[in-house]
Amino acid sequence: MHWKHALIARVDARVHAAPVALPADAKLGPDLEYLRVGVSGVYDGAATALVRAATERGTGYWTMTPLRLDDGRLLWINRGFVPAGTTRAAAGASAPAGKVSIVGLLRSPEPKGSILQSNAPADDRWYSRDTAALAGARGLGAVTPAFVDVQVEQAAAVPALRPVPGLTQIKFPDSHLSYALTWFAMAALSLVALAYIWRRA
Template sequence: MAMVAFAALGVWQVQRMHWKHALIARVEARVHAAPVALPAGARLAGTGAGELEYLRVRASGVYQARATALVRAATELGTGYWTMTPLRLEDGRTLWINRGFVPEGTAVSAAAASAPEGCVTVVGLLRRSEPAGSLLQSNRPQDDRWYSRDVAALAAARGVGAVVPAFVDAQAEQAGPARSTGARPVPGLTQVRFPDSHLTYALTWLAMALLSAVGLAFVWRRA
């Protein structure tokens, strides 16, 4: 019985490996594709919204700089914050934009002042909202401490009303001058990595199935 269970687990891991490789290929194609218009709200809120993850999109509108929030981040540039600013789109929707990374010690007011004035066009990767917080810490809206990019909670805390149930990791901004000449967020730091240990797991389970078979044969011969 154990041999059959181990073999089944091994086959399942092989199937998962093929699924993961197909997912990685799809995401790689999206990340480097020409940007498309932001999908309709129904698609973003539907059960298939996960299929739009990392879609490269283009969105135009005006930043609501006063509503900027900083979310804790650890990147290749060090620890600091993601600069989250809502963009009022030309079609009336509001979309949170992760404008990029700012270092530890950056004030919310300074990050807000770096947002360009007037019409802005953002090209970036569509991401799913991150409800509640990180694995280690929950968001604390009452203290303005954010550990995940929970767009609904950010909107409620900043009083910006209904928002698109996703956000965009900016890769580039086309805009006029910023409100401030201070340091601007560094965009384009999205990590597109997926753990891919399924082959190792598959070999482990299949080896255990083989050992079980050998053990069963030994017991049978002794009997």
């Protein structure tokens, strides 16, 4: 319970903080999850990948596009949600040309796939945001071991189709009290049942 409450407090503080520079790759890790960062660079729209997503807007895809940062690093950006039926070509064409500035939340890679389905790079079917596998499938070479969920995307010219940003799931279940009450109730009922059996015996 204390660990979960500390996690919720830490994430809540991060998502509302002023954006900071992207840390060096050597410092990236799960302890920086949901850190609010500001980055800028140029998109490689042709390398866009669509990753299956289920959101408050329904089922569809996360639009993952690599961004070449000003410092030369390559960083995958989750530009946001597009509905089912969107093609990879259309999603790629939605990436603004030229310099782009982004504010978003730093996220850890999601290796291999979802709980139910594994990524299939050969068929370009993606069920998790596995940045290394995405880069390998697109022939991009080394990439930053993290990705960014866009909150704000600024560019000189924005195409008509725009993925919907800001849908990062940042709510965590905090059901410790209900768990405790459930188990204590089951224990009490067990004692009642034992007392009943003892009296009948």
